[in-house]
Amino acid sequence: MKNRIFFFVIFYSLYSIVCAQTASLFQYTPLKPTTKEKIEIRFNASGTSFENAEVLDAEVMFLSNKFDSLKTISLSKDSKGWKGYIIPDTKTSLITMKFISGNIEESNGGRGYIIVFYDEKGNPVVNSFASKALLFTTIGALVGIDVDMKQANNIFEGAFKKYPLLKTEYLNDYLPSLSAIIQNKEELENRIKKELIILEQKKYLSDEELYVLSTWYGKINDTAKVNYFTNKALTEYPKGKNAANIALLKITSEKNFDKKLLLIEKYLSEFANTDNYETSLNQIFFGILGQNNIKDAATLLTKFKNTFNPSHYVNLASSMLRSNYNVDTTLVLINESIKLTGDELTSPKFKKLKIISDFLWLKMRESTYAVALQTYAEYLGRNNQVSAAIENYEKSFNYLYSKWLAPQFVLEYFKLLTREKMYYKAITQITSFIEQGMVTDEIKELLKQNYIGKNGNESGFAEFLDETLNLFKKKILQKLEKEILDQPAPQFTLFDLDGKVVSLKDYLGKIIVLDFWATWCGPCIASFPAMKIALEKYEKNGDVKFLFINTQETAERKTEYVKEFMSKKNFSFHVLIDENNDVMSKYKVLGVPTKFVIDKKGTIRFKSSGYYSKPDEFVEEIGAMINLASKY
Numbered sequence: 001m002k003n004r005i006f007f008f009v010i011f012y013s014l015y016s017i018v019c020a021q022t023a024s025l026f027q028y029t030p031l032k033p034t035t036k037e038k039i040e041i042r043f044n045a046s047g048t049s050f051e052n053a054e055v056l057d058a059e060v061m062f063l064s065n066k067f068d069s070l071k072t073i074s075l076s077k078d079s080k081g082w083k084g085y086i087i088p089d090t091k092t093s094l095i096t097m098k099f100i101s102g103n104i105e106e107s108n109g110g111r112g113y114i115i116v117f118y119d120e121k122g123n124p125v126v127n128s129f130a131s132k133a134l135l136f137t138t139i140g141a142l143v144g145i146d147v148d149m150k151q152a153n154n155i156f157e158g159a160f161k162k163y164p165l166l167k168t169e170y171l172n173d174y175l176p177s178l179s180a181i182i183q184n185k186e187e188l189e190n191r192i193k194k195e196l197i198i199l200e201q202k203k204y205l206s207d208e209e210l211y212v213l214s215t216w217y218g219k220i221n222d223t224a225k226v227n228y229f230t231n232k233a234l235t236e237y238p239k240g241k242n243a244a245n246i247a248l249l250k251i252t253s254e255k256n257f258d259k260k261l262l263l264i265e266k267y268l269s270e271f272a273n274t275d276n277y278e279t280s281l282n283q284i285f286f287g288i289l290g291q292n293n294i295k296d297a298a299t300l301l302t303k304f305k306n307t308f309n310p311s312h313y314v315n316l317a318s319s320m321l322r323s324n325y326n327v328d329t330t331l332v333l334i335n336e337s338i339k340l341t342g343d344e345l346t347s348p349k350f351k352k353l354k355i356i357s358d359f360l361w362l363k364m365r366e367s368t369y370a371v372a373l374q375t376y377a378e379y380l381g382r383n384n385q386v387s388a389a390i391e392n393y394e395k396s397f398n399y400l401y402s403k404w405l406a407p408q409f410v411l412e413y414f415k416l417l418t419r420e421k422m423y424y425k426a427i428t429q430i431t432s433f434i435e436q437g438m439v440t441d442e443i444k445e446l447l448k449q450n451y452i453g454k455n456g457n458e459s460g461f462a463e464f465l466d467e468t469l470n471l472f473k474k475k476i477l478q479k480l481e482k483e484i485l486d487q488p489a490p491q492f493t494l495f496d497l498d499g500k501v502v503s504l505k506d507y508l509g510k511i512i513v514l515d516f517w518a519t520w521c522g523p524c525i526a527s528f529p530a531m532k533i534a535l536e537k538y539e540k541n542g543d544v545k546f547l548f549i550n551t552q553e554t555a556e557r558k559t560e561y562v563k564e565f566m567s568k569k570n571f572s573f574h575v576l577i578d579e580n581n582d583v584m585s586k587y588k589v590l591g592v593p594t595k596f597v598i599d600k601k602g603t604i605r606f607k608s609s610g611y612y613s614k615p616d617e618f619v620e621e622i623g624a625m626i627n628l629a630s631k632y
Contacts, residue, residue, distance in 0.1 A: 025043060025044055025048070025108075026042070026043055026044075026108070026113050027042045027044075028040060028042065028115055033088070033115065033117055033118065034117060034118055034119070034120065035088045035089065035090045035091070035117055035125075036090070037088075038085055038086070038087050039085065039086045039087075039115065040083060040084075040085055041058060041073075041075075041083065041084050041085070041086060041097075041115075042080065042081055042082065043056065043075065043081055043082045043083075043099055044080070044082075045081060045082060046081070048106065049101075049106065049482050050082075050099065050101050050104065050106065053101040053102075053104075055074075055101055055102075056075045056077075056082045056100075057072050057073060057074055057075060057099070057100050057359060058073040058084055058086075058097045058098070058099055058100075059072055059098050059099075059100055059143055059357050060072075060073055060095055060096075061095060061096050061097065061140075061142060062089065062092055063092070063093055063094045063095070063127075063131040063134060063135075064089065064091040064092055064093050064127060065093070065127045065130075065131075065169060066131075066134070066173075067134065067139050067354065068089065068091075068092070068354065070142060070143070070354070070355065070357040071357070072357050072358035072359045073086060075099075086115075088117065092117055093116075093117055093125040093126075093127040093128040093131045094114065094115070094116050094117060094125075094128045094131040094135075095114070095115050095117075096112040096113060096114045096115070096135055096140070096143055096145065097112070097113050097143055098112065098113070098143045098144040099113075100359065104482070105144055106144075107143060107144025108144075110144060110146035110588075111145060111146070112135060112140060112144065112145040114135070116128050116132075126163055126166070127166075129155065129158070129159035129162065129163065129166070130169070130170045130173075132155050132159075133153075133155035133156045133159060133170070133174075133177075134152070134173055135152075136148040136149070136151045136152040136155070137149065137152050137173060137176065137177070138590055141590045142355060142357075147585075147588045147589070147590050149176065149177045149179070149180035149585055150177075150180045150181060150585075152173075152177045152180075153177035153178065153180055156170065156173075156174045156177060160174075167195075168202070168209070171195060171199060171209075171212055172211075172212045172215075172216075174195075175192055175195060175216060178192065179580075179581075179585070183580070183582065185580070189220045192219070193220060193222075196212075196213055196216055196217060196225075199212065199213060200213055200229075205232075205236075207233060207236070207237035207241050207242065208241065210230075210233035210237070210242060211233065211240075211241045211242050213225070213229040214226050214229040214230045214233065217229065230242060230246070234246070239270050240274075241275070243270075243271070244267075244270075244271040244274045244276070244277075244280070247263070247267050247270070247271060248267065248280050248283065248284075250263055251263045251264055251267060251284055252283065252284070252287050257293075257296050257299075261299075261300070264284060264300070264304070265303075265304075268304065268307060278309075278350075278351075278353060281307065281308055281309075282312075284300075285297065285301075286315075288300060289315060289316060289319060294316070294323060294325055297316050297319075298316060298320075298333070301313060301316060309344070310337060310341040310343075310344045310350075310368060310372075311341075313333060313336055313337040313341075313372075314337045314368055314371050314372045314375065316333060316337075317330065317333045317334045317336075317337045318371065318375045320333060321375055321382075330379070331379065334372070334375055334379055335376075337372045337375070338369075338372045338373065338376060341365070341368050341369040342372075344368070344369075345365045345399075348365070363401040363404075366399040366400075366401065367400055367401050367404055369396075370396040370397070370399035371396075371409075373392045373393075373395055373396035373399075374392070374393060374396045374412070374413075376392050377389045377390075377391075377392035377393040377413070378412050380392065381412065381416045386420055389416060390413070390416065390417070393413040393416070396409075397410075402436065405433075405436060405437070405438065407438060407442070407443065410429075410433055410438060410443075411442065411443070413429070414426060414429070414430055414443065414446045415446065417429065417450070418446050418449055418450055418453075423450045423451075423453040423454035424454060426446070426447075426450040427447065427450050427454060430446060430447045430450065431468045434447070434469065434472055435468065435471045435472050435475065436472075437472060437475075437476070437617035438617075439469070439615075439616030439617055439620075440615060440616060441616075444465065447465065447468075448461055448465075451464065472617070472620070473620055476620055476621050476624050477628075480621070480628060481628070483606060484605055484628065485603075485604050485605055485607060486604075486605075487603065487604040488602065488603060488604070489504065489512075489596070489598045489602050489604045490504075490586035490587060491503070491504050491505060492504050492582070492583045492586060494549070494576040494577060494578060494579075494583065495559070495576065495577055495579075496574060496575060496576050496577070497559060497562060497563045497575050497577070499559075502547070502574075502576055504598075504602070505602075507545045507547075508600070508602060510542075510543055510544060510545045510600060511543060511544045511545070511597065511599060511600060511626050511629050512544075512546075512547060512596075512597070512598040513534075513544065513545070513546045513547070513597055513598075513626070514547050514549055514587070514595060514596040514598065515527075515531060515546065515547070515548045515549065515593060515594075516549050516578075516583075516584060516587070516589050516592050516593060516594045516595070517548060517550060517592050517593050518550060518551060518553055518554075518592050519553060519555070519561070519562060519565045520554060521592045521593060523592075523593055523610060523611040524592050524593040525569070526611055527611040527618065528571055528573075529615065530611075530615040530619050531546070531548075531573070531622075532573075533615070533619050534618075534619045534622040534623065535573070537619070538622070538623060538626055543630070546573065546574065547574055547576055548573040548574060548575045548576070549575075549578050549583055549584075550562050550575055550576065550577050550578060551578035551581050551583065551589070551592065552578075552581055552584065552592060553577075553578075558577055558579060559577050562577065591609065593610065594608070594609045594610075595607070595608045595609075595622075596608075597622075597625040597626060597629050599629040599630070600630070600632070601632060605625065605629040605632065606625040606628075606629065608621070608625075
């Protein structure tokens with residue numbers, strides 16, 4: 001009886017989150033919706049970051065048995081707040097959402113705003129139990145839900161007890177959650193093997209099930225089983241998921257380009273309907289272009305003209321221009337990329353990927369069009385067509401998403417204005433972009449050149465630059481004041497590269513900056529020079545400690561490999577090795593790089609993911625986080 005009561009608590013707690021959502025902020029009707037009903041959602045922005053928003057959208061994730069899609073729902077404002085309507089699919093089991101306005105997002109403190117669907121008898125739809133578990137894996141992060149694999153595992157276990165047949169359907173999602181509760185490697189592998197043996201005893205195995213078996217036997221190094229289930233999949237499902245992956249591997253490993261083209265043609269004809277088709281095309285194209293094989297990449301796009309999306313044409317045109325490729329050929333491709341991206345912006349021909357929201361899809365298409373315009377502007381500038389170049393640069397800025405704004409998008413424009421001695425325009429534009437966070441030494445130097453050009457000398461420039469930078473710093477501070485967290489920092493103990501045991505508690509009383517990274521992560525390494533500047537600036541006073549946690553590392557002997565890597569890169573950071581990714585899981589890190597700032601009492605005050613190539617802004621933001629955290 002005791003176990004039955006425990007299960008009852010877990011089972012019904014799956015749905016308590018719906019009631020626990022802040023009723024004053026979020027409401028919906030009907031309270032027990034079926035898939036045949038339109039749902040009204042309401043959000044009361046009073047007292048929130050959206051209080052003065054002119055536009056508010058809901059990014060809605062739909063799940064049936066698995067993730068279905070993301071959709072953007074525009075809300076309208078009335079006397080009671082913001083409202084919108086959601087029309088579910090007949091198979092929908094659960095939806096969850098976050099609210100966005102510009103760059104501000106609200107996701108119920110990382111728990112999401114969740115609506116469960118019911119059948120005609122008033123019971124939750126069967127798949128809604130496992131769908132809820134999925135929200136706490138990485139997929140939920142698309143709508144701002146914190147990754148919590150232990151929570152996911154608890155919900156999966158409860159769902160499987162009530163509906164045992166669900167386990168086979170969700171096994172590929174369930175197995176990763178076991179690592180959150182089973183710390184011993186041998187025990188974990190034995191448990192995974194046990195679950196796989198149960199699956200493989202089914203009389204009939206689907207292509208997806210064979211994919212799960214071959215993939216997970218690979219993860220526990222059972223080569224014989226991998227080969228068996230891979231061959232079985234190829235025989236029974238010659239055009240299925242496993243076959244598509246093997247065909248793609250053959251393409252990427254083929255060195256002879258003519259043979260590669262034949263393999264691509266075969267792949268395109270046989271696997272156009274597979275889930276990862278668009279991702280595969282990207283892998284094929286950038287695999288060729290990444291080796292600077294411009295001619296081969298151009299041949300690929302010519303041969304399969306209506307297959308690759310416009311972004312491939314833009315990337316190739318940009319590579320041609322910067323490699324001083326044939327001028328006439330480059331101009332033809334630049335013009336074609338502008339036409340294709342412009343058409344795609346107004347009348348999309350290519351399908352939106354399921355994991356991309358309507359909002360993000362629009363921003364991606366706009367930004368691709370902007371890069372096409374900028375490539376053309378750079379071409380015009382090189383050929384002394386100054387007016388047309390400036391016109392295209394400035395047109396492109398209307399389409400750039402501020403979150404993705406990086407120095408390369410504006411640097412050539414600033415250089416052109418400086419070269420043409422358009423001092424007033426250059427100063428106005430450069431200061432405007434600096435206020436948005438576009439601050440590098442090269443950009444500050446261009447500002448100085450134009451200041452001297454306009455005024456005849458540099459008298460007063462230092463004060464002018466400080467005033468401009470202060471506006472930029474003020475915006476960062478205003479942004480961070482809205483993002484302050486109040487979460488206990490999970491304790492951990494790890495070895496550093498010298499074999500010394502290091503615990504978080506060793507630094508109680510200091511501000512701690514944690515940087516989760518991996519050697520294979522380009523953005524992680526790109527952020528290191530800025531992190532080095534921040535470390536040297538803030539750690540020297542003894543009140544701040546930077547710890548670099550290496551996680552998700554793929555090398556066999558991780559400590560030795562990372563030590564050699566850091567030595568070659570000439571970075572002398574204090575690196576800790578998260579051998580089994582346990583600390584990453586504790587901190588609910590979705591991906592690297594991710595950074596945390598922890599106050600002197602052991603409370604997480606800030607979390608920052610990604611790196612957007614703005615070194616000065618990055619250093620300033622880390623400094624502002626440290627200063628704000630020191631007030632607690």
